[in-house]
Amino acid sequence: MVFDRISFHRPGRKPIQPARPALAAEFSRLEAAVAAEDSAAFEAACRGLQQAIGRAEPAELGTAGPRLAAMLATVPPWPRAYLAVMTGACVENGADPVACSGPILAGVREALEGALRFADAWERAAGEEELPEPEDGADPDAATELLLDGADPDAPEARDLRRAVTAWWTLHLWEMAAVAVLSHAAVRRAAARSGTTADLLALADRYAEAHHELKCLTYAAATLDEEPLLVLDRPSGTGYLMRMSGVVDNFQLHTLLAHVLIAGRHLGGEAPEPAAVEACRAADLPPERRPTPRARSTCWPRTARGSGTRARRATSRWWTASARSSWTRRRTGGAGRPAGSSRASRAAWCWSGC
Secondary structure (H helix, E strand, O other): OOOOOOOOOOOOOOOOOOOHHHHOHHHHHHHHHHHHHHHHHHHHHHHHHHHHHHOOOOHHHHHHHOOOHHHHHOOOOHHHHHHHHHHHHHHHOOHHHHHHHHHHHHHHHHHHHHHHHHHHHHHHOOOOOOOOOHHHHHOOHHHHHHHHHOOOOHHHHHHHHHHHHHHHHHHHHHHHHHHHHHHHHHHHHHHHHHHHHHHHHHHHHHHHOOOOOHHHHHHHHOOEEEEEEEEEEEOOOOOEEEEOOOOOOOOHHHHHHHHHHHHHHOOOOOOOOHHHHHHHOHHHOHHHOOOOOOOOOOOEEOOOOOOOOOOOOOOOOOOOOOOOOOOOOOOOOOOOOOOOOOOOOOOOOOOOOO
């Protein structure tokens, strides 16, 4: 059986608020659906598990994250990306990031490789036509038709093409899941030692050349930890030997440097507002106090020479989804579509992101 895109929320319908489900029971439903290859039961179990995760206590989420991560390899590619996002949600709410990181980082690497194969196949088949935008409602079934070009849908090459299409359409989900685990220094250190970070950054660079930059992923993977830093102030002729961790970009660095050196009275000038400093250290904030994706700092820290540096825009990822419609694709003869359907239905995934 082949799973396809799944609709977990349907716009226009008021969600039913059930009694608080037991997390363990929902996990059992999901595992039973996967074992039985029952796509309808899988969709229902995913909805139930999503609700259970949203109502679970931090201690429950601590065990849910690794359990979900261990399931990823047993689930077909399309729903696997969704489960990866739910795993990332558990990590953001207290699950062990190291225990969850292996399958997620392997998944984002596989998605990047598949997306690059899709870009190459698209260039051969569509020429100068622009690559489809999955987050703008592009139709994966139309792309699959174009790439197959009448080939046998059951041939190994066709299966590889469908996997490439799935990778292209789910890469943004894998990116979100990867950022959730790469936000933790222990995961970044392990990924750097194993060579995973270098591999991901190289693949992300190739993807940026083909389509667009994956800023969230590359910033998270390239975050500096325990990095020595020499800061020189020319007007005063002083220097400061420092060490930085969790620094993503120059906006964040400048804000934190201004806080340490100006607010710490080592240099003269106007220190950044506490809200800007707090936003730059958002990883230390409890979830209820983290900035929303639309929040931004309006503070401009001033150095002793009066030059301005904009504070880093702080964002937090929230794991919600919606879709217009979906099919569960089943194997049929010919084009591989459900009987009686002229086209597999389209799905539009709407996720909070960068």
